[in-house]
Amino acid sequence: MGKSMGKGQLGWTGCSPLFVMVAVAALSVSLLFVSPVSHADSKNEATVTRTVPALATPADWLMKMVSAPDRLTYQGIFIYENAAGLMTFQVAHSPIDKVQHERLIYQDGPYQEIIRKGDQVAFIRADGAINRFYSEGMSGLVERIANFQNDLRGSYRLLFGGEDRVAGRKALRIDVQPRDHHRYAYALWLDQETGFMLRSEMMGEKGIVLERLQYADFELVKELPKGKLAPSRAVNWVKKEAPANARRPADDAPTVWDAGWIPSGFEVAGFNRIDSPVSKKKVDSVLYSDGLSAFSVFVEEDESKVLGPASEQIGATSAVSRIFRRGETYYNVTVIGEVPLGTAERVAVSVKPQGTAE
Secondary structure, X not given: OOOOOOOOOOOOOOXXXXXXXXXXXXXXXXXXXXXXXXXXXXXXXXXXXXXXXXXXXXXXXXXXXXXXXXXXXXXXXXXEEEOOEEEEEEEEEEEEOOEEEEEEEEOOOOOOEEEEEOOEEEEEOOOOOEEEEEOOOOOOHHHHHOXXXXXXXXXXXXXXXXEEEEOOEEEEXXXXXXXXXXXXXXXXXXXXXXXXXXXXXXXXXXXXXEEEEEEEEEEEOOOOOOOOOOOOOOOOOOOOOOOOOOOOOOOOOOOOEEEOXXXXXXEEEEEEEEEOOOOOOEEEEEEEEOOOOEEEEEEEEOOOOOOOOEEEEEOOEEEEEEEEEEOOEEEEEEEEEOOOHHHHHHHHHHEEEOOOOO
């Protein structure tokens, strides 16, 4: 199944608590958002021989893939592998009243499940505790690329990679190759009948696989068995309205800092000002995306003034922490996301107080 996973070592002594919490959270929830990508307006850069359904370009196939979760009801088993190890999940999925409903059940270790209803997610732990959050701002390929359809071709090449079989079904491989070293490569295996993504790999330098998702069993059904989507415990889906000052338009700059360098093709996809999980201070959080890759920049006031820089790469996820000073106030900068470590470090060191020259 390709080259071995790239793994990192945890060594976050002296890092800010936010750095550690965000990094661990990103690894634990990343499997929620391994989703198909959307349409990219590019020309056919390769030709597939043999008997493949007549879609003209790789972009046409990606367009079909992105619509698959909205069209299909299915159940199955998939394997997800990243730096943390290999996990197996049972999945049931159905679009109901134009809202995607999904249930994932861990097949290894303590019983746990993830319930998704549109942009609302509930994680039911082994002890019965339920954590609820929204997937907005942490979305995967399908959600991220929706706003970057016309820009994707500037950052990636889309190529046909030939035919294969995955989960007993005929599949077509699409290779998504980066045009620079600031993002990862992807290989996607799409079901030839439906366009559904049966397998995906994210690859780093020298083709090393950093993250993999692959279906071992995939069954299309007209209707799921009764109770297949029902959580094992009652979940309160009451949606909370975000405070009026929690979000600002994407083109508004944070009030105290600027990112002096962002890789070409990445744009602001979201902004939040939230309460710090480790202090009473507010934390600025800005999400950047190129439609496939994404990273976030967190800036929080550092009252300790003793925290040092830190850099870690754990599989596909890079996490970097740096400090900058504005007058007598110190700020901790954390960059975390699915970009190469060198890219994350360059972004982090470019963050300066607003109005400061490079």
